[in-house]
Amino acid sequence: MKEPAVTIVVEDGFMQAALRNILKYLQPEVSLVFRGSLEECLNGKTCPRFIILDSKLLPQPHCYSLEKLKSRNPEGHILIVETSLLEQPVLVYANEVILRNDTEKTINQKIKNFFDQASKLAKPQYDDTISEREKEIVRLVALGKTNKEISGALFISPHTVVTHRKNITSKLGIKTIAGLTVYAILNGLIVKEEI
């Protein structure tokens, strides 16, 4: 499977060559697209998943430009390479920033983090087929509560709890308490430490 393309917005041939080589080494799977300016990048039809940007090419005020970029491409991940002085708040918009005085090791680590972080955000979509009430019940079941305790905690009849649980099982395709617990952790309904 081919990884999504990375759009690299740089001007200097030197930067282009450097980034091409680093990425070839660290992320051999990704294909690269080079753009000479941010405008060129914004005008493209596609929304690149990864954008690597030379800070020099970021029109001032930086935050405004980044906001615009984000609004055009909310899913995009932005890495800024600092070649000119950056306004501090850009960190809010950028997923990673390579600073001028970073060591080679730090740079490699930052690039790696940048791609890892993106894959973390690409987790499967949250399963929204169960209602808020059902989520609450999954949560309590996962925490080891009995039907009676759940009925007491949520002020509903035990019969209603049973009905909810049947619906949950048929919607999620999970029958056992242990299975619901795994589901609840995977979907952030509980954290492991709560158990």
Add this chain to the structure above:
Amino acid sequence: MIIKPATQLADAIHENIFLLPVLNRFDIQLGFGNKTVEQLCAEKGVNMQFFLEIVNSFLDKDYFPQSELQSFPIRLIIDYISRSHTFYLKYKLPQIEGLIVKLLENAEPSNKKAYSLIRGFFEEYARELIVHIEKEEDFVHPYILAIDDAYNKNLVTPEIIMRVKQESINKYADGHDNVEDKLFDLKNLIIRYLPPAADYTLSNAILYDLFRLERDLNDHARIEEKVLVPKVRLLEKRILAKKA
């Protein structure tokens, strides 16, 4: 396809590859050329009627002429069941666990937590299956073999009668449910909720194996419930009648 004495075993394998582990339980290994079921059974000293019933019931879960299966010695059925237990414990579970461990090792850092949850869930499932199997091997099977032996040798002692009263097969007849549900959940968790693996061939392999295991276990449970248990019930009844 119904397997008959004259069927070439190779054809049966082409029909359904999942038969392979079933054949292994009869000590039949690959490389059997054009030999028929009849020839192979004779060669391996396998009771052919029993073999045909097991194989056909595996191919078609509705094929189950109980009356015919009832005519086999209990020992044969126990032996077959024990061999499938060995297959699950020695090969299948470690194999799947190995794949899950590999999945975890190769996982992207952000997926490690989710995969280790699956590993934990699988281990819990495996433990339950092992406990279930050990109970059968350590208590149920020895009990069945003991009363069968006593009945066949006409040695129904008061101890045997006591055992029949105390250990009756009905006590064991039901006990697969939670283990089956866990396997069902495990499949669904992987199919529906686990973040996709970087190496999708690994998660595919795990799922293939889980489905195969489930298929085999279902067949196994069917033989226990539809063949072994009724047969033992009948035996218990005869033993208690003998006493009267």
